[in-house]
Amino acid sequence: MKEKEQKIAGAAKEERQNHMKLEFDSRSENEGFARVAVAAFMTQLNPTIEEVADVKTAVSEAVTNSIIHGYEGRVEKIIIRCSIKGDELEITVEDRGVGIPDVKAAMEPLYTSKPELERSGMGFAFMEAFMDTLRVESTPGVGTAVHMIKKIGTGQWGD
Numbered sequence: 001m002k003e004k005e006q007k008i009a010g011a012a013k014e015e016r017q018n019h020m021k022l023e024f025d026s027r028s029e030n031e032g033f034a035r036v037a038v039a040a041f042m043t044q045l046n047p048t049i050e051e052v053a054d055v056k057t058a059v060s061e062a063v064t065n066s067i068i069h070g071y072e073g074r075v076e077k078i079i080i081r082c083s084i085k086g087d088e089l090e091i092t093v094e095d096r097g098v099g100i101p102d103v104k105a106a107m108e109p110l111y112t113s114k115p116e117l118e119r120s121g122m123g124f125a126f127m128e129a130f131m132d133t134l135r136v137e138s139t140p141g142v143g144t145a146v147h148m149i150k151k152i153g154t155g156q157w158g159d
Contacts, residue, residue, distance in 0.1 A: 016087075018044065022080045026071045026095065034063045034080055034093075041082050042089050045152040054130035055089065055150055061123040062093035062146045070097025070144055087152050091131075094145040100138035107136065 020041050024030045035056040042055060059080070066078045076096060083090040100106045107124040128134045133149040 016084060018084045020080075020082045022082075023077055026067045026074070026076050026078050028064075028067055030078075031060055031063045031067070034078070035059050038080065038082055038091060042084075042152065045084060045087065045089065047152045051150065051152055055091070058127045058130045058148055058150075059091060059093065061126050062091075062148070065123050065146070066093060066095035066097060066144070069100075070095035072098060089150050089152055091148045091150075092145055093148075094143065096143040099140035099142050100136070100144055101140050103136050103138050 018041075020037075022034070022037055024033065038059045039052050039056050042052065047055075063078060063080075067073075070078075074097075079092075079094045081090075081092045081094070107128075124134070124136070127146065127148060131148040131150045133147075135147040136144065137147070138144040
């Protein structure tokens, strides 16, 4: 009987899907809102406290990059899309800012395009450390999309 219950739970987990889109102004005070909104969305996966903290840190770094580097202080829109597919949380943080001329260089630890602001240059390194997958797409003058995926533990859908 236990084996049959595990198969049913596994099938439900594979079929699990949900999506969310959030759009907000690129103001530093909205960074906390973005973190909490994504954390609330992911609770349906029954994540551990550590998994929630990892995702909140990665989202914070991506949103902060959009505010400081993407829009350079201008108030524009940031879009976050989240999807749950099985036990994976996919997050995309997108801006229509200045873009990144050299994504590979920008992803190097300690690289910063704003040394005058005393930035540490660790944003992408933190995102990469806390998420299972990180992919950055950027076009100068068009904007940047940061795609992140994290596999979440074995929580139950809809609990």
